[in-house]
Amino acid sequence: MIRFEQVSKRYADGTVAVEDLTFQIAEGELVTLVGPSGCGKTTTMKMVNRLIEPTSGQVLLDGADIATIDPVDLRRRIGYVIQQVGLFPHKTVLENTETVPRLLGHRRTRSRARAAELLELVGLDPDAHGRRYPDQLSGGQRQRVGVARALAADPPVLLMDEPFGAVDPLVREHLQTEFRKLQETVRKTVLFVTHDIEEAVRMGDRMAVYGAGRLEQFDAPSKVLGAP
Ligand code: ADP
Numbered sequence: 001m002i003r004f005e006q007v008s009k010r011y012a013d014g015t016v017a018v019e020d021l022t023f024q025i026a027e028g029e030l031v032t033l034v035g036p037s038g039c040g041k042t043t044t045m046k047m048v049n050r051l052i053e054p055t056s057g058q059v060l061l062d063g064a065d066i067a068t069i070d071p072v073d074l075r076r077r078i079g080y081v082i083q084q085v086g087l088f089p090h091k092t093v094l095e096n097t098e099t100v101p102r103l104l105g106h107r108r109t110r111s112r113a114r115a116a117e118l119l120e121l122v123g124l125d126p127d128a129h130g131r132r133y134p135d136q137l138s139g140g141q142r143q144r145v146g147v148a149r150a151l152a153a154d155p156p157v158l159l160m161d162e163p164f165g166a167v168d169p170l171v172r173e174h175l176q177t178e179f180r181k182l183q184e185t186v187r188k189t190v191l192f193v194t195h196d197i198e199e200a201v202r203m204g205d206r207m208a209v210y211g212a213g214r215l216e217q218f219d220a221p222s223k224v225l226g227a228p
């Protein structure tokens, strides 16, 4: 589904962020991308939604080079969750969540129903939490809204960049468990970036382990842990 073929990225200042990446994420698979700060995780992720162009090699989505996919179509097919999800501060949680269905042209009642459904899916109460404003939610709840919003367009692919990185450890563990459960139902193709090895082990069907700009291991967590 997502395929990197000999992908390298050198920035304008000469920094080689990643080199010769070749790997594949199967449909419905959750791959965690783990490694120390500066090893090229964000660069890798941004080459999937084309925020960054590779210097050489190809990134393919369903067999098509993403450089040939219409940007609007690409955006629709890829949901994106970041560490500090940007919610509109003057809109309620429900209004924030229905933004995407509205943009997709659904009528207000239908969008509202979809938003309520999504909030329930991520463990929020559409009535109680839905009426609040983002600053009236905890950090963990805001991240849940971020996940709901990313799922709103029903994209087959989700990119998650340290999505639970800014919440405290207990809530974080809870969100990890809940997201794993959610993934069993929604079965998205997920690339999940984290610098936390425990999170990578807990969440990943497989793990991509980076050392400076290179893929060092790509295997199931049990295999990675068992490696010498
Ligand atoms: P990570 O997400 O693992 O922290 P990044 O992909 O952000 O790593 O960065 C990989 C390397 O590329 C680092 O050495 C970083 O300093 C460098 N880098 C990132 N963005 C740029 C840029 N726009 N210009 C030059 N170097 C960059």
Ligand code: ADP
Residues within 6 Å of the ligand: 042, 049, 051, 075, 078, 079, 080, 082, 083, 161
């Ligand atoms: P970082 O947290 O690593 O600094 P950024 O916040 O710079 O990442 O990059 C995320 C950017 O991508 C945001 O500006 C956001 O508006 C934009 N973005 C959000 N969703 C998508 C998407 N589906 N495709 C492309 N870009 C997106």
